[in-house]
Amino acid sequence: MVMRPTLLNSCARAATAAEARFRVDVPIGGQRATRVVALDDGASAVVRQVAQQKWGGARFYTYEPRPRSVAVDAELADIVLRSTDGSEARLSEELDGADAMVMIATADDGAEAASAIGNACTLRSIMTAGLILGEGRAAGAAVSALRPHARVLMRSKDEHDVTDVLKALRA
Amino acid sequence: MLAPETNELLTRTGPGTPMGELFRQYWIPALLAEELAENESPPVRVKLLSERLIAFRDADGRYGLIDEFCAHRGVSLWFGRNEGAGLRCAYHGWKYDVTGQCVEVPSEPEDSRFCSKVKLTSYPLVKVGDILWTYMGDPAKRPDLPEFEFTQVPPEQTYTSKRWQESNWLQALEGGIDSSHVSWLHSAGLKNDPLFKGAKGNDYNMADLKPFFEVVDVDGGLFIGVRRNAEEGHYYWRITPWVLPSFTMVPPRGDHPMHGHLWIPIDDENCWVFTFDYQPVRALTADELQAMKDGHGVHNENIPGTYRPVQNKDNDYLMDREAQKRGETFSGVKGIAIQDSSLQESMGPIVNRNKERLVSADSGIIKARAKLRAAAEALRDEGITPPGVDAAHHRVRSVSIVLPKEASFIESCRDAAAVSPGVRQTSV
Numbered sequence: 001m002v003m004r005p006t007l008l009n010s011c012a013r014a015a016t017a018a019e020a021r022f023r024v025d026v027p028i029g030g031q032r033a034t035r036v037v038a039l040d041d042g043a044s045a046v047v048r049q050v051a052q053q054k055w056g057g058a059r060f061y062t063y064e065p066r067p068r069s070v071a072v073d074a075e076l077a078d079i080v081l082r083s084t085d086g087s088e089a090r091l092s093e094e095l096d097g098a099d100a101m102v103m104i105a106t107a108d109d110g111a112e113a114a115s116a117i118g119n120a121c122t123l124r125s126i127m128t129a130g131l132i133l134g135e136g137r138a139a140g141a142a143v144s145a146l147r148p149h150a151r152v153l154m155r156s157k158d159e160h161d162v163t164d165v166l167k168a169l170r171a
Numbered sequence: 172m173l174a175p176e177t178n179e180l181l182t183r184t185g186p187g188t189p190m191g192e193l194f195r196q197y198w199i200p201a202l203l204a205e206e207l208a209e210n211e212s213p214p215v216r217v218k219l220l221s222e223r224l225i226a227f228r229d230a231d232g233r234y235g236l237i238d239e240f241c242a243h244r245g246v247s248l249w250f251g252r253n254e255g256a257g258l259r260c261a262y263h264g265w266k267y268d269v270t271g272q273c274v275e276v277p278s279e280p281e282d283s284r285f286c287s288k289v290k291l292t293s294y295p296l297v298k299v300g301d302i303l304w305t306y307m308g309d310p311a312k313r314p315d316l317p318e319f320e321f322t323q324v325p326p327e328q329t330y331t332s333k334r335w336q337e338s339n340w341l342q343a344l345e346g347g348i349d350s351s352h353v354s355w356l357h358s359a360g361l362k363n364d365p366l367f368k369g370a371k372g373n374d375y376n377m378a379d380l381k382p383f384f385e386v387v388d389v390d391g392g393l394f395i396g397v398r399r400n401a402e403e404g405h406y407y408w409r410i411t412p413w414v415l416p417s418f419t420m421v422p423p424r425g426d427h428p429m430h431g432h433l434w435i436p437i438d439d440e441n442c443w444v445f446t447f448d449y450q451p452v453r454a455l456t457a458d459e460l461q462a463m464k465d466g467h468g469v470h471n472e473n474i475p476g477t478y479r480p481v482q483n484k485d486n487d488y489l490m491d492r493e494a495q496k497r498g499e500t501f502s503g504v505k506g507i508a509i510q511d512s513s514l515q516e517s518m519g520p521i522v523n524r525n526k527e528r529l530v531s532a533d534s535g536i537i538k539a540r541a542k543l544r545a546a547a548e549a550l551r552d553e554g555i556t557p558p559g560v561d562a563a564h565h566r567v568r569s570v571s572i573v574l575p576k577e578a579s580f581i582e583s584c585r586d587a588a589a590v591s592p593g594v595r596q597t598s599v
Binding site: 011 | 488
């Protein structure tokens with residue numbers, strides 16, 4: 001092994017509590033543009049509540065299973081989402097500039113939407129995550145529905161995880 | 172990102188802190204049994220959860236873990252003499268038994284009862300497997316002894332080592348939960364390490380560097396499943412269990428031994444990493460055991476006579492840029508354990524999580540923090556016993572398996588991820 005002439009004790013010094021004071025303390029710039037979509041009624045209630053908190057660039061939507069679909073691409077169906085202020089929004093437009101998509105589900109009612117969202121995000125290289133709330137068969141079905149379309153899935157019994165995950169992601 | 176007050180809550184484990192109280196609900200590893208190998212062995216200084224203690228084994232083989240300092244003048248009992256039924260202070264000869272009870276004060280009259288009024292803090296110390304475990308909480312709430320599988324198999328099937336890590340316990344634990352770094356930091360180990368190489372699963376690992384993650388909340392902690400593409404219509408799953416507060420297992424590879432860690436706070440800026448390997452149904456081979464003792468796999472080489480790694484921050488972990496260039500290591504640091512500790516120590520003694528930029532692939536870490544915080548707050552505010560205290564929660568295994576694409580890993584692996592005595596591990 002060839003030893004490089006590193007500074008004597010450089011790691012030892014750099015990793016001390018005293019040196020930690022000299023770490024650059026400038027706030028990390030740039031917000032992550034996160035889109036959060038509730039895929040079913042159970043998830044909608046949670047998302048509406050979470051949306052009332054203070055967020056950076058996050059936007060929140062609910063999906064209604066009978067949307068007015070408008071085909072905009074041979075392979076992709078654009079779906080209509082409802083913003084938490086009640087206005088309608090098209091998925092394709094809402095994904096403009098997005099960094100991450102977080103889908104919330106309690107059952108598999110929104111499987112079709114998950115597929116459309118997953119495909120749209122794949123096409124745009126947007127990271128996808130799914131949070132499945134609850135237990136039992138309905139939650140299991142939601143996992144199956146979301147698995148092909150979410151790079152990360154979390155199955156949890158605790159609704160607070162929606163807030164925890166979004167805060168951790170600086171949404 | 173974690174708010175500063177939450178970071179404080181999760182990282183401080185001294186007496187009276189919420190996380191310190193949480194740790195005091197569990198049996199935790201205090202030291203290796205080899206450190207008190209014989210009756211009347213020399214006493215061993217032990218610092219745990221920011222409390223300085225002394226461990227010893229008396230002439231009858233009873234283990235004791237008591238306050239390090241003599242009640243008389245505050246001298247360290249590490250200088251004491253282990254004599255018969257107790258530890259005698261080297262300064263004025265006060266003697267304590269394994270319960271911390273003072274049994275002799277030589278300066279007092281022959282029949283004086285003074286010593287019966289002097290008792291040092293003490294904690295139980297019990298050998299389970301290769302480890303001496305202690306419980307530092309309320310004696311009335313002492314739980315059953317730990318039942319992690321590596322402690323329950325015959326001695327020839329298990330091996331445990333320990334190393335000092337110069338960082339807060341939480342950043343060490345988080346490395347055990349974070350499966351996504353393996354394909355990068357440890358990539359060379361999959362090809363070269365005698366305790367990893369040759370497994371079919373390694374090919375899946377290296378062929379798919381963008382895995383998918385699933386985090387499942389269970390009673391004792393989490394199961395974190397990471398899937399990669401396998402043959403047509405199948406996924407290769409690697410499943411990591413985490414049991415509160417700090418037990419993690421690494422998914423196995425081929426017929427290599429299973430392994431994992433317990434991450435135990437020494438104080439807020441240092442932790443012990445207890446690392447185990449075991450085979451559920453067969454003895455470790457001589458080659459496997461030698462490889463572990465040589466620091467391969469998830470073990471490491473310590474400075475003789477200590478539990479400090481040979482590669483440590485004083486020598487830049489023996490960074491070898493040439494080996495890095497040749498592809499023998501990804502980071503230039505040799506060995507899985509020190510590859511992890513070098514980076515975790517570089518974060519600083521307690522990393523500022525308010526500045527981090529997590530991504531959704533970090534969901535396991537996010538959920539683990541949430542569970543720890545919830546458990547600490549529920550204990551503090553409502554006295555609720557936290558997950559992982561019940562020994563039933565200890566009976567978990569890591570798994571590596573190829574499953575059809577449509578299969579749920581948690582449903583499919585319900586048996587494989589539970590301890591079944593006499594049944595081989597599920598491993599690819």
